[in-house]
Each structure stands twice: as structure tokens, then as C-alpha cells.
Amino acid sequence: MSTASHTCHTDPSDPPPRRCPDLDVRDLEQRTRLMRIITRLIALSDLGNRDIARRAGLPMQKVSDLLAGRLEQLTIDELRTLRRTIDPELTSS
Numbered sequence: 001m002s003t004a005s006h007t008c009h010t011d012p013s014d015p016p017p018r019r020c021p022d023l024d025v026r027d028l029e030q031r032t033r034l035m036r037i038i039t040r041l042i043a044l045s046d047l048g049n050r051d052i053a054r055r056a057g058l059p060m061q062k063v064s065d066l067l068a069g070r071l072e073q074l075t076i077d078e079l080r081t082l083r084r085t086i087d088p089e090l091t092s093s
Contacts, residue, residue, distance in 0.1 A: 031071045034079040038066060041086040056085040 042052065042063075049067070053060045058078060065073035066082065084090050 027076065028071070031074070031076060031079060034076070034083060035066060035069070035071060038079065038082050038086065041083070042067070045086055047086065052082065052085060056081050058082070 042049070045052070047055070049063045050060055053063045056063075056078075058081065062074055062078060063082070066079070
């Protein structure tokens with residue numbers, strides 16, 4: 001015999017579920033892929049985080065957010081800019 005109670009009703013005073021409408025699944029996958037590439041490039045780079053941010057024209061906080069995995073703080077364009085800044089193969093072609 002189960003002692004768990006089944007609650008199928010919702011209280012109208014409950015807040016709606018939290019969502020982040022600007023991060024759909026495809027966008028999140030693309031951001032995650034770029035984040036992994038960029039963090040590897042940063043680890044292999046001779047550039048410091050401050051220098052990377054300066055060269056990319058972004059605040060240092062954006063690089064910190066990236067390294068901390070806070071993807072919601074960066075746009076896809078900012079991620080692409082960071083990758084172009086660090087990846088020598090992208091800038092030479």
C-alpha cells in the first residue's frame with residue numbers, strides 16, 4: 001500500500017513555471033558547442049582573459065561568464081566574436 005498522495009490539481013495562486021524564452025533548444029546547443037570550443041582555445045592560448053576580452057571588444061565580465069558556464073549572459077554573436085579573436089585559423093582565412 002502506497003502512502004504517497006496524488007495531487008493532480010494546480011493552485012491558481014501558484015506562479016507560472018519559469019522559462020527563458022530567448023534560449024530555445026537549438027540556440028542552446030549552438031551556444032554550448034561554441035562555449036566548449038572557446039574554452040579549449042582559451043586554455044591553449046597564450047593570451048590572458050583580460051587580453052582576450054580587450055581584443056574582442058567585450059567587457060572582461062563576458063569572458064568570466066563564459067568560463068563559468070553562464071551562457072545566458074552571452075549572445076551568439078559575442079561567442080562568435082570571442083572565437084574569431086582566439087582562433088588563428090578563422091582570422092587567417
